[in-house]
Structures are given as structure tokens and as C-alpha cells.
Amino acid sequence: MINLYNAQIESLSIHRIGNKSRNEKIFLSEAPYQLNDELTALLKEYFFKPFREKEENYFQFTNEVDVEFNPLFKIVTEIFEQPETAHEKSKQITSLLYEQSQHPHIKGGEVYSTYLENVMIDNQKVAAIGIFKSELKSDFLQFEEKGSNLDIFLQQGVNLNKLDKGCLIFNIKKEEGYKILSIDSNRYDTKYWLEQFLGVEAFEDENFYTKKYMKFCQDFAKDVVRPAEDKKEEVMFMNRAVNHFAKNDEFEETAFLNEVIENPELIPEFKHYKTEKAPKYHIEDLTSFPIANTAVTAARKKIKNLISLDTNIQIKMDFINPESAEKFVEKGWDEEKQMYYYLVYFNKETT
Known part of the structure; x- marks a missing residue:
């Protein structure tokens, strides 16, 4: 900083x-x-x-x-x-x-x-x-008293x-x-x-590596987790990823995978995706590095925690208390309407 x-x-x-x-x-x-x-x-x-x-x-x-x-x-x-x-x-x-x-x-x-x-x-x-x-100059007005009147001049200068x-x-x-x-x-x-x-x-320092690895995870969530699971799991994967970075000072890939990827079948997919996409993110041989907290904070602000539906409804997931989404949001399929649905449990509405 x-x-x-x-x-x-x-x-x-x-x-x-x-x-x-x-x-x-x-x-x-x-x-x-x-x-x-x-x-x-x-x-x-x-x-x-x-x-x-x-x-x-x-x-x-x-x-x-x-x-x-x-x-x-x-x-x-x-x-x-x-x-x-x-x-x-x-x-x-x-x-x-x-x-x-x-x-x-x-x-x-x-x-x-x-x-x-x-x-x-x-x-x-x-x-x-x-x-x-x-480089660019801005127009501005200057004024000068002339007798009983104000005269106006158009000039250019640096903004x-x-x-x-x-x-x-x-x-x-x-x-x-x-x-x-x-x-x-x-x-x-x-x-x-x-x-x-x-x-x-x-x-290429800890700030660079933290940002690049988190961007890589975001793309993995979009390209692999979402097609394999659903939008909710994409959001929750990134939630777990961000929280892992936030609570650790050092990144170690094996520990990250074990904590963040809940579906074991996605771990080989993650490694394959990294091998294929790593040059784009400059993380080819990156399996451990110090974590930059400022980069994690900046990344958290950019990551969307919304599920946007084609029925003009949005569901906002809570990154602070992710267990709420796990416990109280369910996805299903309605045979009669031939549509997916989200079932949301709650005790009372809050402002």
C-alpha cells in the first residue's frame, strides 16, 4: 500500500x-x-x-x-x-x-x-x-472589469x-x-x-498473484462449476474461495481445493482447467504464495453474489453468512409448469 x-x-x-x-x-x-x-x-x-x-x-x-x-x-x-x-x-x-x-x-x-x-x-x-x-485542455472563462461592465474572455488551460x-x-x-x-x-x-x-x-508480487489466482477462480466458477452444478453453486464456490483467501496469510493449493471444492469430481476439472488456462493468468507453476489482504478486499467488492433469473427476479446470496444460502435456499423442478424454482425459507421479513 x-x-x-x-x-x-x-x-x-x-x-x-x-x-x-x-x-x-x-x-x-x-x-x-x-x-x-x-x-x-x-x-x-x-x-x-x-x-x-x-x-x-x-x-x-x-x-x-x-x-x-x-x-x-x-x-x-x-x-x-x-x-x-x-x-x-x-x-x-x-x-x-x-x-x-x-x-x-x-x-x-x-x-x-x-x-x-x-x-x-x-x-x-x-x-x-x-x-x-x-494533454487535453479545457475551456474556461475569465472576466475583467471594463468601465461599468464586465468583459468576458474565453481561454484554455489544464483541468x-x-x-x-x-x-x-x-x-x-x-x-x-x-x-x-x-x-x-x-x-x-x-x-x-x-x-x-x-x-x-x-x-509479480503477492498482490499480483492473489488477484490473478482469484480471477482464475472466478472464471473457473463461471465456465466449469455453473454448467456442472448451477448458478447457486457458482456463487457459493466463489464465496468459499474468497473466504479461504480472507482467513489465510499463505495460499497452499491442496488445502484450498480440499476446503473450497465440495464436489470431489470437480477437483480434476480444476486441475485440467488450470493447465489449459494458466498462461493467461501467469499462474502456470503457482501452487503457494503469500496472500495480499488488500487484493482480497478489492476482489470481494467485484464478485457478484446475485442469482439473476429470466423472470426478472434476483436472489442475493449472503457472503458474510454463507450457511444461510446452504440451509435456506433450495432449487427444484416443477413438472406441471416445466420450470425450475428456488424455494426460500424464512421466519419473518426484515427491512
Whole structure:
């Protein structure tokens, strides 16, 4: 988890780039920008807000040969080793981004390069580098008194409520390619920011493995459990899976299967499905790993616990007390109506 509340902007460099394929220019500022308290507060909110609101999916620098050959990894490492070079290195970062601005759809804009201190990640206080880009401009009105009337002017500027692109590179896990968070609000060319400029791939830690394995379980429930059993069992399987992750610190596949899969005939199906689908989830050889509680909480919010029927009726299953669904909901077949039914037992209606 990250905490940016006490993060300090030690250095800010602002440059501008255009689209290189359209022969638009690059402008590199000679000196870092001198911040005041009011602007610092506004920029911190502008830069950091998207990362507080976004689920933490970490990336790491990569390269086909070795991460040392990733140009941005090299520049970032030099800044972490010598923070006083942050402004000069920011010119290299901006030039690197400009070189990747070749696609005709890529918009020009301002590039902000920051050196940050007092950033909390995984309960450690570290330095970080923030690279942000504003692309889209918003119309706004300005007013000026002229005699006895107000005059109105239409101008354009950056909307501080929406950061177009940005990344935070934390000075942690250097050997793996650092831990990195990225946002891209304008995904007209997804390869431009993540692949061509940053050169990153997913950071494979406990958060990554927990999310991937739970997503794999969700698809298994939909593709295998539901056809073999019914919608109720699909929901209850995921309920048991989530609860298993929630109450354990370490994942061990055999214990998981024994606790979560009630129908023994589905265990071979699970193993076959994993062999077939594992590359999609990056869990080919994954049978044990530490469980990330934040990933479990996030996954629980996304998993639907509803049985939706074609008669426009929904039954909501209780993930907190799953024994209620097991005891008080039964499925059957009505020969006269030639329809399935759910029988629900209760003592009284509650609000």
C-alpha cells in the first residue's frame, strides 16, 4: 500500500512536447520550477489524486535482454543515486517521451518531472520519481472589469481535476526493476505510455498473484462449476474461495481445493482447467504464495453474489453468512409448469 499524504515535492521540472511525426517541437526548461506553498498543494492533489483512487496494480521496468538496457530505468537509477541531477535528467526523460510521440493520434502537452521524498510504500519511507503529462485542455472563462461592465474572455488551460497520464516510480525493489504505478486516462494508444515510453510489465508480487489466482477462480466458477452444478453453486464456490483467501496469510493449493471444492469430481476439472488456462493468468507453476489482504478486499467488492433469473427476479446470496444460502435456499423442478424454482425459507421479513 502507498501513502502520499506526507510526500514532499523536492524538485519540479516542467517541459513541453509536441507530436514528433507532425514536426511539432520540444521545449525544455533551463531551470527547475520554483514552487510556492499554494501551488505545491494544488499540484500534489493534481498529481497524486488518481493514484489514491485507483487500484494498486504495480509494474516494473523490463527489457528483452536485461533491465539495465531499459533507458528510463537507467535515468531513474541515476536520479535516485544523485537527486541533485533531477532537473538535467528530466530533460532526458522528456526527450525520451518525445521520441516515442510518433503515432499521429498522440497529443502534445506539458511534461512534469518530480523528485519526491517521504513517500510511504509497503510500510517503508522511500524516495520516488513522478512523471506526469497533461494533454487535453479545457475551456474556461475569465472576466475583467471594463468601465461599468464586465468583459468576458474565453481561454484554455489544464483541468486540475483530471491528470491525463502519470507514473510513480518508487525507490524500492531495484533488482526487480523498481515498483511502479501508472495511470492513463486517455487510452487512445495504450502502447505509447506503458510499452514504448516506460517499458514495463506487471510486477509479480503477492498482490499480483492473489488477484490473478482469484480471477482464475472466478472464471473457473463461471465456465466449469455453473454448467456442472448451477448458478447457486457458482456463487457459493466463489464465496468459499474468497473466504479461504480472507482467513489465510499463505495460499497452499491442496488445502484450498480440499476446503473450497465440495464436489470431489470437480477437483480434476480444476486441475485440467488450470493447465489449459494458466498462461493467461501467469499462474502456470503457482501452487503457494503469500496472500495480499488488500487484493482480497478489492476482489470481494467485484464478485457478484446475485442469482439473476429470466423472470426478472434476483436472489442475493449472503457472503458474510454463507450457511444461510446452504440451509435456506433450495432449487427444484416443477413438472406441471416445466420450470425450475428456488424455494426460500424464512421466519419473518426484515427491512
